[in-house]
Amino acid sequence: xxxxxxxxxxxxxxxxxxxxxxxxxxxxxxxxxxxxxxxxxxxxxxxxxxxxxxxxxxxxxxxxxxxxxxxxxxxxxxxxxxxxxxxxxxxxxxxxxxxxxxxxxxxxxxxxxxxxxxxxxxxxxxxxxxxxxxxxxxxxxxxxxxxxxxxxxxxxxxxxxxxxxxxxxxxxxxxxxxxxxxxxxxxxxxxxxxxxxxxxxxxxxxxxxxxxxxxxxxxxxxxxxxxxxxxxxxxxxxxxxxxxxxxxxxxxxxxxxx
Ligand SMILES: [Zn+2]
Ligand SMILES: [Zn+2]
Ligand SMILES: [Zn+2]
Numbered sequence: 001x002x003x004x005x006x007x008x009x010x011x012x013x014x015x016x017x018x019x020x021x022x023x024x025x026x027x028x029x030x031x032x033x034x035x036x037x038x039x040x041x042x043x044x045x046x047x048x049x050x051x052x053x054x055x056x057x058x059x060x061x062x063x064x065x066x067x068x069x070x071x072x073x074x075x076x077x078x079x080x081x082x083x084x085x086x087x088x089x090x091x092x093x094x095x096x097x098x099x100x101x102x103x104x105x106x107x108x109x110x111x112x113x114x115x116x117x118x119x120x121x122x123x124x125x126x127x128x129x130x131x132x133x134x135x136x137x138x139x140x141x142x143x144x145x146x147x148x149x150x151x152x153x154x155x156x157x158x159x160x161x162x163x164x165x166x167x168x169x170x171x172x173x174x175x176x177x178x179x180x181x182x183x184x185x186x187x188x189x190x191x192x193x194x195x196x197x198x199x200x201x202x203x204x205x206x207x208x209x210x211x212x213x214x215x216x217x218x219x220x221x222x223x224x225x226x227x228x229x230x231x232x233x234x235x236x237x238x239x240x241x242x243x244x245x246x247x248x249x250x251x252x253x254x255x256x257x258x
Pocket of ligand 2: 015022023024232
């Protein structure tokens with residue numbers, strides 16, 4: 001499995017518009033963070049998690065011309081607003097794009113982007129995406145397959161709402177999370193690579209922060225824990241020097257093979 005970090009930034013992205021802080025004005029390319037998303041390539045099957053507002057740019061930076069599935073974590077704008085650019089994949093693949101998420105998430109996305117989900121394939125002029133919403137009936141824990149690939153969706157706390165974490169083989173993705181249940185930890189047991197929310201140094205009401213994410217990493221014991229959804233408080237080099245063995249700051253374009 002090849003994992004590509006398409007974006008590891010928080011909802012505003014880094015640099016933040018108008019911000020003159022040392023990280024936002026840094027020349028280090030690893031301090032440039034698009035909104036969070038990840039690409040998984042597994043035996044010719046391409047799975048994307050979320051369609052961020054930077055989705056078009058992220059797709060231009062990869063070589064893929066086919067998306068077999070989009071898994072949605074939740075309906076916050078920084079995770080879904082690139083959805084319209086799926087229409088180019090309709091054209092490339094000549095088929096409806098399959099998306100997955102629990103009923104609550106997919107209902108919210110369908111409501112906001114109703115025009116993209118009228119379940120009729122595009123024909124002729126390509127003005128809108130053609131997307132199929134696969135609703136996962138159980139939000140707390142649900143197992144399903146995409147073209148033979150086994151995927152487990154599990155529930156995570158995100159402030160007053162919840163998000164879906166995903167486990168695919170020995171990889172797991174936990175963005176936008178501030179609490180994890182014992183059940184979620186049981187689902188994460190044995191993962192080799194875990195990409196996990198770490199907003200900043202100080203606590204947040206809906207995201208994990210450095211101290212908490214490092215505690216979780218000790219419990220999950222993945223060979224590689226990769227931090228994501230990072231704000232401009234984190235300078236890549238400073239943060240990297242502070243992290244224990246096996247924990248890494250993510251950066252856009254990072255590739256991990258497991
Ligand atoms: Zn987010
Ligand atoms: Zn800044
Ligand atoms: Zn969120």
